[in-house]
Amino acid sequence: MEQENNLNFKYYNYKQDLFKEIISQQPAVYIFDNYNDLKEALKHYQPKPLSQQSQFFSIKEFKERLFSSDQILLKEEKLPLILYSVLNAEEKKELRLDSYQDIYQFSARFFGYFKLLQDYQLSEIKGLADWQQHRVNRLLSIKKRYQQRLKELGYTDQLALKENKNLNLQFLKEFKQINLFNIVDFTPYFKKTLQQMSSEFEINLHLQLKKEDFNEKKLEIESLTLPEKTTKIEIRKAKSKLKSLAAFLEEKESFKTELQLIDAADEVESAEILSDQLKINPYQSL
Incomplete structure:
Protein backbone atom coordinates (compact mmCIF):
# COMPACT_ATOMS: atom_id res chain seq x y z
CA MET A 1 0.00 0.00 0.00
CA GLU A 2 1.44 3.34 -1.05
CA GLN A 3 0.38 6.80 -0.01
CA GLU A 4 0.27 10.03 -2.04
CA ASN A 5 -1.59 13.23 -1.23
CA ASN A 6 -3.15 11.62 1.87
CA LEU A 7 -4.82 8.95 -0.28
CA ASN A 8 -3.85 5.28 -0.34
CA PHE A 9 -3.43 3.38 -3.60
CA LYS A 10 -3.41 -0.36 -4.17
CA TYR A 11 -3.07 -2.03 -7.55
CA TYR A 12 -4.35 -5.39 -8.77
CA ASN A 13 -3.88 -7.48 -11.88
CA TYR A 14 -6.76 -8.41 -14.15
CA LYS A 15 -7.05 -11.93 -12.78
CA GLN A 16 -7.62 -10.87 -9.19
CA ASP A 17 -11.13 -10.74 -7.76
CA LEU A 18 -11.23 -7.30 -6.14
CA PHE A 19 -14.45 -7.91 -4.24
CA LYS A 20 -13.27 -11.18 -2.75
CA GLU A 21 -9.92 -9.74 -1.69
CA ILE A 22 -11.04 -6.39 -0.30
CA ILE A 23 -14.53 -6.68 1.15
CA SER A 24 -14.20 -7.82 4.74
CA GLN A 25 -16.36 -8.28 7.81
CA GLN A 26 -14.94 -5.12 9.34
CA PRO A 27 -17.30 -2.13 8.98
CA ALA A 28 -16.26 0.18 6.16
CA VAL A 29 -17.65 2.26 3.30
CA TYR A 30 -17.44 0.83 -0.22
CA ILE A 31 -17.97 2.98 -3.32
CA PHE A 32 -18.39 1.69 -6.88
CA ASP A 33 -18.38 3.23 -10.32
CA ASN A 34 -21.75 1.71 -11.20
CA TYR A 35 -24.67 -0.11 -9.62
CA ASN A 36 -23.88 -3.45 -11.28
CA ASP A 37 -20.51 -3.60 -9.52
CA LEU A 38 -22.22 -2.69 -6.26
CA LYS A 39 -24.69 -5.58 -6.59
CA GLU A 40 -21.87 -8.01 -7.39
CA ALA A 41 -19.87 -6.81 -4.38
CA LEU A 42 -22.80 -7.39 -2.04
CA LYS A 43 -22.62 -11.10 -2.89
CA HIS A 44 -19.22 -11.20 -1.17
CA TYR A 45 -20.38 -9.38 1.94
CA GLN A 46 -21.24 -11.66 4.85
CA PRO A 47 -21.38 -9.65 8.07
CA LYS A 48 -21.61 -11.27 11.47
CA PRO A 49 -25.04 -11.16 13.15
CA LEU A 50 -25.68 -8.05 15.27
CA SER A 51 -22.43 -6.44 14.08
CA GLN A 52 -22.06 -2.95 12.64
CA GLN A 53 -22.92 -3.06 8.94
CA SER A 54 -20.77 -1.71 6.14
CA GLN A 55 -22.27 0.80 3.71
CA PHE A 56 -22.28 0.36 -0.09
CA PHE A 57 -22.79 3.27 -2.51
CA SER A 58 -22.56 3.97 -6.20
CA ILE A 59 -20.32 6.98 -6.84
CA LYS A 60 -23.35 9.03 -7.95
CA GLU A 61 -25.27 8.27 -4.76
CA PHE A 62 -22.21 8.93 -2.61
CA LYS A 63 -21.64 12.37 -4.12
CA GLU A 64 -25.28 13.29 -3.55
CA ARG A 65 -25.13 12.21 0.10
CA LEU A 66 -22.01 14.32 0.72
CA PHE A 67 -23.93 17.59 0.68
CA SER A 68 -26.97 18.44 2.77
CA SER A 69 -28.98 21.31 4.22
CA ASP A 70 -31.82 22.02 6.64
CA GLN A 71 -33.82 23.16 3.63
CA ILE A 72 -35.91 20.75 1.57
CA LEU A 73 -33.78 19.20 -1.19
CA LEU A 74 -35.75 19.14 -4.43
CA LYS A 75 -35.51 15.99 -6.52
CA GLU A 76 -34.30 16.26 -10.10
CA GLU A 77 -37.74 15.70 -11.60
CA LYS A 78 -39.09 18.81 -9.80
CA LEU A 79 -36.36 21.21 -10.94
CA PRO A 80 -37.67 21.81 -14.50
CA LEU A 81 -40.99 23.08 -13.14
CA ILE A 82 -39.28 25.67 -10.94
CA LEU A 83 -37.01 26.63 -13.83
CA TYR A 84 -39.96 27.12 -16.18
CA SER A 85 -41.74 29.32 -13.65
CA VAL A 86 -38.94 31.95 -13.66
CA LEU A 87 -38.69 32.33 -17.44
CA ASN A 88 -40.15 35.53 -18.83
CA ALA A 89 -42.27 35.73 -21.97
CA GLU A 90 -39.36 36.84 -24.17
CA GLU A 91 -37.18 33.92 -23.03
CA LYS A 92 -39.96 31.41 -23.57
CA LYS A 93 -40.46 32.80 -27.08
CA GLU A 94 -36.74 32.69 -27.93
CA LEU A 95 -36.44 29.17 -26.55
CA ARG A 96 -39.77 28.13 -28.10
CA LEU A 97 -41.03 26.79 -24.83
CA ASP A 98 -44.80 26.86 -25.06
CA SER A 99 -45.63 24.74 -22.01
CA TYR A 100 -44.18 22.70 -19.15
CA GLN A 101 -43.83 19.74 -21.51
CA ASP A 102 -41.25 21.64 -23.57
CA ILE A 103 -38.91 22.49 -20.69
CA TYR A 104 -37.24 19.16 -19.95
CA GLN A 105 -34.49 19.03 -22.58
CA PHE A 106 -33.58 22.67 -21.98
CA SER A 107 -33.57 22.01 -18.23
CA ALA A 108 -31.16 19.07 -18.59
CA ARG A 109 -28.70 21.18 -20.56
CA PHE A 110 -29.16 24.19 -18.28
CA PHE A 111 -28.24 22.26 -15.13
CA GLY A 112 -25.61 20.26 -17.02
CA TYR A 113 -23.82 23.48 -18.01
CA PHE A 114 -23.59 24.82 -14.46
CA LYS A 115 -22.64 21.39 -13.10
CA LEU A 116 -19.79 21.30 -15.62
CA LEU A 117 -18.51 24.68 -14.42
CA GLN A 118 -18.81 23.54 -10.83
CA ASP A 119 -17.16 20.14 -11.25
CA TYR A 120 -14.19 21.62 -13.10
CA GLN A 121 -14.10 24.75 -10.93
CA LEU A 122 -14.46 27.16 -13.82
CA SER A 123 -15.74 30.67 -13.21
CA GLU A 124 -16.40 31.05 -16.93
CA ILE A 125 -15.65 29.57 -20.34
CA LYS A 126 -13.32 31.90 -22.22
CA GLY A 127 -12.95 32.54 -25.94
CA LEU A 128 -16.66 32.40 -26.72
CA ALA A 129 -18.19 33.84 -29.86
CA ASP A 130 -20.56 36.78 -29.39
CA TRP A 131 -23.66 34.62 -29.85
CA GLN A 132 -22.33 32.14 -27.28
CA GLN A 133 -21.61 34.92 -24.78
CA HIS A 134 -25.15 36.21 -25.29
CA ARG A 135 -26.42 32.73 -24.48
CA VAL A 136 -24.25 32.51 -21.35
CA ASN A 137 -25.49 35.90 -20.14
CA ARG A 138 -29.05 34.69 -20.55
CA LEU A 139 -28.27 31.49 -18.62
CA LEU A 140 -26.74 33.49 -15.76
CA SER A 141 -29.79 35.73 -15.61
CA ILE A 142 -32.11 32.72 -15.51
CA LYS A 143 -29.98 31.02 -12.87
CA LYS A 144 -30.11 34.06 -10.59
CA ARG A 145 -33.91 34.17 -10.75
CA TYR A 146 -34.17 30.39 -10.37
CA GLN A 147 -32.06 30.34 -7.21
CA GLN A 148 -33.98 33.30 -5.79
CA ARG A 149 -37.23 31.40 -6.36
CA LEU A 150 -35.83 28.34 -4.56
CA LYS A 151 -34.86 30.54 -1.62
CA GLU A 152 -38.34 32.09 -1.47
CA LEU A 153 -39.93 28.63 -1.42
CA GLY A 154 -37.51 27.33 1.21
CA TYR A 155 -36.00 24.73 -1.14
CA THR A 156 -32.50 23.93 -2.32
CA ASP A 157 -30.87 21.69 -4.94
CA GLN A 158 -27.58 19.86 -5.42
CA LEU A 159 -26.11 22.78 -7.36
CA ALA A 160 -26.70 25.22 -4.49
CA LEU A 161 -25.49 22.75 -1.86
CA LYS A 162 -22.15 22.34 -3.62
CA GLU A 163 -21.83 26.07 -4.27
CA ASN A 164 -22.34 26.72 -0.56
CA LYS A 165 -19.94 23.88 0.31
CA ASN A 166 -22.43 22.25 2.69
CA LEU A 167 -20.29 19.14 3.15
CA ASN A 168 -22.04 16.53 5.27
CA LEU A 169 -19.95 13.72 6.78
CA GLN A 170 -22.43 12.72 9.48
CA PHE A 171 -23.58 9.61 7.60
CA LEU A 172 -19.94 8.42 7.61
CA LYS A 173 -19.06 9.19 11.23
CA GLU A 174 -19.32 5.54 12.35
CA PHE A 175 -16.63 4.47 9.88
CA LYS A 176 -12.88 4.92 9.67
CA GLN A 177 -12.23 3.56 6.19
CA ILE A 178 -13.58 4.48 2.73
CA ASN A 179 -12.82 2.25 -0.25
CA LEU A 180 -13.23 3.26 -3.90
CA PHE A 181 -13.27 0.46 -6.47
CA ASN A 182 -11.85 1.06 -9.95
CA ILE A 183 -12.90 4.71 -9.97
CA VAL A 184 -10.54 6.65 -12.22
CA ASP A 185 -12.63 9.65 -13.26
CA PHE A 186 -12.10 12.47 -10.76
CA THR A 187 -13.24 16.02 -11.41
CA PRO A 188 -11.24 18.82 -9.74
CA TYR A 189 -14.14 19.45 -7.35
CA PHE A 190 -14.29 15.81 -6.23
CA LYS A 191 -10.50 15.61 -5.91
CA LYS A 192 -10.60 18.56 -3.54
CA THR A 193 -13.45 16.99 -1.58
CA LEU A 194 -11.56 13.71 -1.19
CA GLN A 195 -8.49 15.55 0.07
CA GLN A 196 -10.64 17.32 2.64
CA MET A 197 -12.14 14.01 3.76
CA SER A 198 -8.76 12.29 3.97
CA SER A 199 -7.97 14.23 7.15
CA GLU A 200 -10.79 12.34 8.90
CA PHE A 201 -10.90 8.99 7.08
CA GLU A 202 -8.54 6.42 5.64
CA ILE A 203 -9.35 6.60 1.92
CA ASN A 204 -8.23 3.70 -0.25
CA LEU A 205 -8.32 3.61 -4.04
CA HIS A 206 -8.34 0.04 -5.34
CA LEU A 207 -7.37 -0.02 -9.01
CA GLN A 208 -7.18 -2.93 -11.42
CA LEU A 209 -4.31 -1.29 -13.28
CA LYS A 210 -0.56 -1.26 -13.57
CA LYS A 211 0.91 1.20 -11.09
CA GLU A 212 2.75 3.06 -13.85
CA ASP A 213 -0.52 3.56 -15.76
CA PHE A 214 -2.04 5.81 -13.09
CA ASN A 215 -0.91 9.29 -12.03
CA GLU A 216 -1.44 9.40 -8.27
CA LYS A 217 -0.92 13.15 -8.01
CA LYS A 218 -3.40 14.07 -10.75
CA LEU A 219 -5.71 11.11 -10.05
CA GLU A 220 -5.98 10.15 -13.70
CA ILE A 221 -5.04 7.36 -16.10
CA GLU A 222 -2.01 8.12 -18.26
CA SER A 223 -1.89 4.84 -20.18
CA LEU A 224 -3.49 1.41 -20.23
CA THR A 225 -1.47 -1.79 -20.18
CA LEU A 226 -3.51 -4.78 -21.33
CA PRO A 227 -2.70 -8.40 -20.47
CA GLU A 228 -0.35 -10.14 -22.91
CA LYS A 229 -3.04 -12.61 -23.90
CA THR A 230 -6.42 -11.08 -24.47
CA ALA A 264 -17.66 3.33 -22.79
CA ALA A 265 -19.82 6.44 -22.93
CA ASP A 266 -21.98 6.41 -19.82
CA GLU A 267 -21.19 10.05 -19.11
CA VAL A 268 -19.60 12.48 -21.54
CA GLU A 269 -19.42 15.92 -20.00
CA SER A 270 -19.65 18.86 -22.38
CA ALA A 271 -21.30 22.26 -22.60
CA GLU A 272 -23.98 21.13 -25.05
CA ILE A 273 -26.02 24.21 -24.35
CA LEU A 274 -23.38 26.30 -26.16
CA SER A 275 -23.47 24.16 -29.29
CA ASP A 276 -24.38 25.88 -32.53
CA GLN A 277 -26.42 22.83 -33.54
CA LEU A 278 -28.31 22.43 -30.27
CA LYS A 279 -31.85 21.12 -30.74
CA ILE A 280 -34.26 21.35 -27.85
CA ASN A 281 -36.82 19.16 -29.62
CA PRO A 282 -37.76 18.49 -33.27
CA TYR A 283 -39.25 21.95 -33.69
CA GLN A 284 -37.10 24.03 -31.34
CA SER A 285 -33.56 25.34 -31.18
CA LEU A 286 -31.89 27.38 -28.50
Missing part, protein backbone atom coordinates in the same frame (compact mmCIF):
# COMPACT_ATOMS: atom_id res chain seq x y z
CA THR A 231 -9.47 -11.53 -26.61
CA LYS A 232 -10.02 -9.54 -29.77
CA ILE A 233 -11.15 -5.99 -29.02
CA GLU A 234 -12.87 -3.77 -31.58
CA ILE A 235 -13.63 -0.11 -30.91
CA ARG A 236 -16.60 1.32 -32.77
CA LYS A 237 -18.48 4.58 -32.61
CA ALA A 238 -22.24 4.90 -32.98
CA LYS A 239 -24.48 7.94 -32.71
CA SER A 240 -26.99 6.26 -30.42
CA LYS A 241 -27.34 3.33 -28.01
CA LEU A 242 -30.00 1.86 -30.29
CA LYS A 243 -27.56 1.75 -33.22
CA SER A 244 -24.91 0.22 -30.95
CA LEU A 245 -27.31 -2.51 -29.91
CA ALA A 246 -28.38 -3.17 -33.51
CA ALA A 247 -24.74 -3.50 -34.60
CA PHE A 248 -24.04 -5.85 -31.71
CA LEU A 249 -26.97 -8.12 -32.58
CA GLU A 250 -25.85 -8.22 -36.20
CA GLU A 251 -22.33 -9.22 -35.14
CA LYS A 252 -23.72 -11.86 -32.79
CA GLU A 253 -25.64 -13.46 -35.64
CA SER A 254 -22.55 -13.77 -37.85
CA PHE A 255 -19.99 -14.92 -35.24
CA LYS A 256 -19.86 -18.30 -33.57
CA THR A 257 -17.70 -17.09 -30.68
CA GLU A 258 -19.14 -15.27 -27.69
CA LEU A 259 -19.32 -11.49 -27.96
CA GLN A 260 -19.47 -8.90 -25.20
CA LEU A 261 -20.66 -5.32 -25.66
CA ILE A 262 -19.07 -2.67 -23.44
CA ASP A 263 -20.45 0.86 -23.56
Whole structure:
Protein backbone atom coordinates (compact mmCIF):
# COMPACT_ATOMS: atom_id res chain seq x y z
CA MET A 1 0.00 0.00 0.00
CA GLU A 2 1.44 3.34 -1.05
CA GLN A 3 0.38 6.80 -0.01
CA GLU A 4 0.27 10.03 -2.04
CA ASN A 5 -1.59 13.23 -1.23
CA ASN A 6 -3.15 11.62 1.87
CA LEU A 7 -4.82 8.95 -0.28
CA ASN A 8 -3.85 5.28 -0.34
CA PHE A 9 -3.43 3.38 -3.60
CA LYS A 10 -3.41 -0.36 -4.17
CA TYR A 11 -3.07 -2.03 -7.55
CA TYR A 12 -4.35 -5.39 -8.77
CA ASN A 13 -3.88 -7.48 -11.88
CA TYR A 14 -6.76 -8.41 -14.15
CA LYS A 15 -7.05 -11.93 -12.78
CA GLN A 16 -7.62 -10.87 -9.19
CA ASP A 17 -11.13 -10.74 -7.76
CA LEU A 18 -11.23 -7.30 -6.14
CA PHE A 19 -14.45 -7.91 -4.24
CA LYS A 20 -13.27 -11.18 -2.75
CA GLU A 21 -9.92 -9.74 -1.69
CA ILE A 22 -11.04 -6.39 -0.30
CA ILE A 23 -14.53 -6.68 1.15
CA SER A 24 -14.20 -7.82 4.74
CA GLN A 25 -16.36 -8.28 7.81
CA GLN A 26 -14.94 -5.12 9.34
CA PRO A 27 -17.30 -2.13 8.98
CA ALA A 28 -16.26 0.18 6.16
CA VAL A 29 -17.65 2.26 3.30
CA TYR A 30 -17.44 0.83 -0.22
CA ILE A 31 -17.97 2.98 -3.32
CA PHE A 32 -18.39 1.69 -6.88
CA ASP A 33 -18.38 3.23 -10.32
CA ASN A 34 -21.75 1.71 -11.20
CA TYR A 35 -24.67 -0.11 -9.62
CA ASN A 36 -23.88 -3.45 -11.28
CA ASP A 37 -20.51 -3.60 -9.52
CA LEU A 38 -22.22 -2.69 -6.26
CA LYS A 39 -24.69 -5.58 -6.59
CA GLU A 40 -21.87 -8.01 -7.39
CA ALA A 41 -19.87 -6.81 -4.38
CA LEU A 42 -22.80 -7.39 -2.04
CA LYS A 43 -22.62 -11.10 -2.89
CA HIS A 44 -19.22 -11.20 -1.17
CA TYR A 45 -20.38 -9.38 1.94
CA GLN A 46 -21.24 -11.66 4.85
CA PRO A 47 -21.38 -9.65 8.07
CA LYS A 48 -21.61 -11.27 11.47
CA PRO A 49 -25.04 -11.16 13.15
CA LEU A 50 -25.68 -8.05 15.27
CA SER A 51 -22.43 -6.44 14.08
CA GLN A 52 -22.06 -2.95 12.64
CA GLN A 53 -22.92 -3.06 8.94
CA SER A 54 -20.77 -1.71 6.14
CA GLN A 55 -22.27 0.80 3.71
CA PHE A 56 -22.28 0.36 -0.09
CA PHE A 57 -22.79 3.27 -2.51
CA SER A 58 -22.56 3.97 -6.20
CA ILE A 59 -20.32 6.98 -6.84
CA LYS A 60 -23.35 9.03 -7.95
CA GLU A 61 -25.27 8.27 -4.76
CA PHE A 62 -22.21 8.93 -2.61
CA LYS A 63 -21.64 12.37 -4.12
CA GLU A 64 -25.28 13.29 -3.55
CA ARG A 65 -25.13 12.21 0.10
CA LEU A 66 -22.01 14.32 0.72
CA PHE A 67 -23.93 17.59 0.68
CA SER A 68 -26.97 18.44 2.77
CA SER A 69 -28.98 21.31 4.22
CA ASP A 70 -31.82 22.02 6.64
CA GLN A 71 -33.82 23.16 3.63
CA ILE A 72 -35.91 20.75 1.57
CA LEU A 73 -33.78 19.20 -1.19
CA LEU A 74 -35.75 19.14 -4.43
CA LYS A 75 -35.51 15.99 -6.52
CA GLU A 76 -34.30 16.26 -10.10
CA GLU A 77 -37.74 15.70 -11.60
CA LYS A 78 -39.09 18.81 -9.80
CA LEU A 79 -36.36 21.21 -10.94
CA PRO A 80 -37.67 21.81 -14.50
CA LEU A 81 -40.99 23.08 -13.14
CA ILE A 82 -39.28 25.67 -10.94
CA LEU A 83 -37.01 26.63 -13.83
CA TYR A 84 -39.96 27.12 -16.18
CA SER A 85 -41.74 29.32 -13.65
CA VAL A 86 -38.94 31.95 -13.66
CA LEU A 87 -38.69 32.33 -17.44
CA ASN A 88 -40.15 35.53 -18.83
CA ALA A 89 -42.27 35.73 -21.97
CA GLU A 90 -39.36 36.84 -24.17
CA GLU A 91 -37.18 33.92 -23.03
CA LYS A 92 -39.96 31.41 -23.57
CA LYS A 93 -40.46 32.80 -27.08
CA GLU A 94 -36.74 32.69 -27.93
CA LEU A 95 -36.44 29.17 -26.55
CA ARG A 96 -39.77 28.13 -28.10
CA LEU A 97 -41.03 26.79 -24.83
CA ASP A 98 -44.80 26.86 -25.06
CA SER A 99 -45.63 24.74 -22.01
CA TYR A 100 -44.18 22.70 -19.15
CA GLN A 101 -43.83 19.74 -21.51
CA ASP A 102 -41.25 21.64 -23.57
CA ILE A 103 -38.91 22.49 -20.69
CA TYR A 104 -37.24 19.16 -19.95
CA GLN A 105 -34.49 19.03 -22.58
CA PHE A 106 -33.58 22.67 -21.98
CA SER A 107 -33.57 22.01 -18.23
CA ALA A 108 -31.16 19.07 -18.59
CA ARG A 109 -28.70 21.18 -20.56
CA PHE A 110 -29.16 24.19 -18.28
CA PHE A 111 -28.24 22.26 -15.13
CA GLY A 112 -25.61 20.26 -17.02
CA TYR A 113 -23.82 23.48 -18.01
CA PHE A 114 -23.59 24.82 -14.46
CA LYS A 115 -22.64 21.39 -13.10
CA LEU A 116 -19.79 21.30 -15.62
CA LEU A 117 -18.51 24.68 -14.42
CA GLN A 118 -18.81 23.54 -10.83
CA ASP A 119 -17.16 20.14 -11.25
CA TYR A 120 -14.19 21.62 -13.10
CA GLN A 121 -14.10 24.75 -10.93
CA LEU A 122 -14.46 27.16 -13.82
CA SER A 123 -15.74 30.67 -13.21
CA GLU A 124 -16.40 31.05 -16.93
CA ILE A 125 -15.65 29.57 -20.34
CA LYS A 126 -13.32 31.90 -22.22
CA GLY A 127 -12.95 32.54 -25.94
CA LEU A 128 -16.66 32.40 -26.72
CA ALA A 129 -18.19 33.84 -29.86
CA ASP A 130 -20.56 36.78 -29.39
CA TRP A 131 -23.66 34.62 -29.85
CA GLN A 132 -22.33 32.14 -27.28
CA GLN A 133 -21.61 34.92 -24.78
CA HIS A 134 -25.15 36.21 -25.29
CA ARG A 135 -26.42 32.73 -24.48
CA VAL A 136 -24.25 32.51 -21.35
CA ASN A 137 -25.49 35.90 -20.14
CA ARG A 138 -29.05 34.69 -20.55
CA LEU A 139 -28.27 31.49 -18.62
CA LEU A 140 -26.74 33.49 -15.76
CA SER A 141 -29.79 35.73 -15.61
CA ILE A 142 -32.11 32.72 -15.51
CA LYS A 143 -29.98 31.02 -12.87
CA LYS A 144 -30.11 34.06 -10.59
CA ARG A 145 -33.91 34.17 -10.75
CA TYR A 146 -34.17 30.39 -10.37
CA GLN A 147 -32.06 30.34 -7.21
CA GLN A 148 -33.98 33.30 -5.79
CA ARG A 149 -37.23 31.40 -6.36
CA LEU A 150 -35.83 28.34 -4.56
CA LYS A 151 -34.86 30.54 -1.62
CA GLU A 152 -38.34 32.09 -1.47
CA LEU A 153 -39.93 28.63 -1.42
CA GLY A 154 -37.51 27.33 1.21
CA TYR A 155 -36.00 24.73 -1.14
CA THR A 156 -32.50 23.93 -2.32
CA ASP A 157 -30.87 21.69 -4.94
CA GLN A 158 -27.58 19.86 -5.42
CA LEU A 159 -26.11 22.78 -7.36
CA ALA A 160 -26.70 25.22 -4.49
CA LEU A 161 -25.49 22.75 -1.86
CA LYS A 162 -22.15 22.34 -3.62
CA GLU A 163 -21.83 26.07 -4.27
CA ASN A 164 -22.34 26.72 -0.56
CA LYS A 165 -19.94 23.88 0.31
CA ASN A 166 -22.43 22.25 2.69
CA LEU A 167 -20.29 19.14 3.15
CA ASN A 168 -22.04 16.53 5.27
CA LEU A 169 -19.95 13.72 6.78
CA GLN A 170 -22.43 12.72 9.48
CA PHE A 171 -23.58 9.61 7.60
CA LEU A 172 -19.94 8.42 7.61
CA LYS A 173 -19.06 9.19 11.23
CA GLU A 174 -19.32 5.54 12.35
CA PHE A 175 -16.63 4.47 9.88
CA LYS A 176 -12.88 4.92 9.67
CA GLN A 177 -12.23 3.56 6.19
CA ILE A 178 -13.58 4.48 2.73
CA ASN A 179 -12.82 2.25 -0.25
CA LEU A 180 -13.23 3.26 -3.90
CA PHE A 181 -13.27 0.46 -6.47
CA ASN A 182 -11.85 1.06 -9.95
CA ILE A 183 -12.90 4.71 -9.97
CA VAL A 184 -10.54 6.65 -12.22
CA ASP A 185 -12.63 9.65 -13.26
CA PHE A 186 -12.10 12.47 -10.76
CA THR A 187 -13.24 16.02 -11.41
CA PRO A 188 -11.24 18.82 -9.74
CA TYR A 189 -14.14 19.45 -7.35
CA PHE A 190 -14.29 15.81 -6.23
CA LYS A 191 -10.50 15.61 -5.91
CA LYS A 192 -10.60 18.56 -3.54
CA THR A 193 -13.45 16.99 -1.58
CA LEU A 194 -11.56 13.71 -1.19
CA GLN A 195 -8.49 15.55 0.07
CA GLN A 196 -10.64 17.32 2.64
CA MET A 197 -12.14 14.01 3.76
CA SER A 198 -8.76 12.29 3.97
CA SER A 199 -7.97 14.23 7.15
CA GLU A 200 -10.79 12.34 8.90
CA PHE A 201 -10.90 8.99 7.08
CA GLU A 202 -8.54 6.42 5.64
CA ILE A 203 -9.35 6.60 1.92
CA ASN A 204 -8.23 3.70 -0.25
CA LEU A 205 -8.32 3.61 -4.04
CA HIS A 206 -8.34 0.04 -5.34
CA LEU A 207 -7.37 -0.02 -9.01
CA GLN A 208 -7.18 -2.93 -11.42
CA LEU A 209 -4.31 -1.29 -13.28
CA LYS A 210 -0.56 -1.26 -13.57
CA LYS A 211 0.91 1.20 -11.09
CA GLU A 212 2.75 3.06 -13.85
CA ASP A 213 -0.52 3.56 -15.76
CA PHE A 214 -2.04 5.81 -13.09
CA ASN A 215 -0.91 9.29 -12.03
CA GLU A 216 -1.44 9.40 -8.27
CA LYS A 217 -0.92 13.15 -8.01
CA LYS A 218 -3.40 14.07 -10.75
CA LEU A 219 -5.71 11.11 -10.05
CA GLU A 220 -5.98 10.15 -13.70
CA ILE A 221 -5.04 7.36 -16.10
CA GLU A 222 -2.01 8.12 -18.26
CA SER A 223 -1.89 4.84 -20.18
CA LEU A 224 -3.49 1.41 -20.23
CA THR A 225 -1.47 -1.79 -20.18
CA LEU A 226 -3.51 -4.78 -21.33
CA PRO A 227 -2.70 -8.40 -20.47
CA GLU A 228 -0.35 -10.14 -22.91
CA LYS A 229 -3.04 -12.61 -23.90
CA THR A 230 -6.42 -11.08 -24.47
CA THR A 231 -9.47 -11.53 -26.61
CA LYS A 232 -10.02 -9.54 -29.77
CA ILE A 233 -11.15 -5.99 -29.02
CA GLU A 234 -12.87 -3.77 -31.58
CA ILE A 235 -13.63 -0.11 -30.91
CA ARG A 236 -16.60 1.32 -32.77
CA LYS A 237 -18.48 4.58 -32.61
CA ALA A 238 -22.24 4.90 -32.98
CA LYS A 239 -24.48 7.94 -32.71
CA SER A 240 -26.99 6.26 -30.42
CA LYS A 241 -27.34 3.33 -28.01
CA LEU A 242 -30.00 1.86 -30.29
CA LYS A 243 -27.56 1.75 -33.22
CA SER A 244 -24.91 0.22 -30.95
CA LEU A 245 -27.31 -2.51 -29.91
CA ALA A 246 -28.38 -3.17 -33.51
CA ALA A 247 -24.74 -3.50 -34.60
CA PHE A 248 -24.04 -5.85 -31.71
CA LEU A 249 -26.97 -8.12 -32.58
CA GLU A 250 -25.85 -8.22 -36.20
CA GLU A 251 -22.33 -9.22 -35.14
CA LYS A 252 -23.72 -11.86 -32.79
CA GLU A 253 -25.64 -13.46 -35.64
CA SER A 254 -22.55 -13.77 -37.85
CA PHE A 255 -19.99 -14.92 -35.24
CA LYS A 256 -19.86 -18.30 -33.57
CA THR A 257 -17.70 -17.09 -30.68
CA GLU A 258 -19.14 -15.27 -27.69
CA LEU A 259 -19.32 -11.49 -27.96
CA GLN A 260 -19.47 -8.90 -25.20
CA LEU A 261 -20.66 -5.32 -25.66
CA ILE A 262 -19.07 -2.67 -23.44
CA ASP A 263 -20.45 0.86 -23.56
CA ALA A 264 -17.66 3.33 -22.79
CA ALA A 265 -19.82 6.44 -22.93
CA ASP A 266 -21.98 6.41 -19.82
CA GLU A 267 -21.19 10.05 -19.11
CA VAL A 268 -19.60 12.48 -21.54
CA GLU A 269 -19.42 15.92 -20.00
CA SER A 270 -19.65 18.86 -22.38
CA ALA A 271 -21.30 22.26 -22.60
CA GLU A 272 -23.98 21.13 -25.05
CA ILE A 273 -26.02 24.21 -24.35
CA LEU A 274 -23.38 26.30 -26.16
CA SER A 275 -23.47 24.16 -29.29
CA ASP A 276 -24.38 25.88 -32.53
CA GLN A 277 -26.42 22.83 -33.54
CA LEU A 278 -28.31 22.43 -30.27
CA LYS A 279 -31.85 21.12 -30.74
CA ILE A 280 -34.26 21.35 -27.85
CA ASN A 281 -36.82 19.16 -29.62
CA PRO A 282 -37.76 18.49 -33.27
CA TYR A 283 -39.25 21.95 -33.69
CA GLN A 284 -37.10 24.03 -31.34
CA SER A 285 -33.56 25.34 -31.18
CA LEU A 286 -31.89 27.38 -28.50
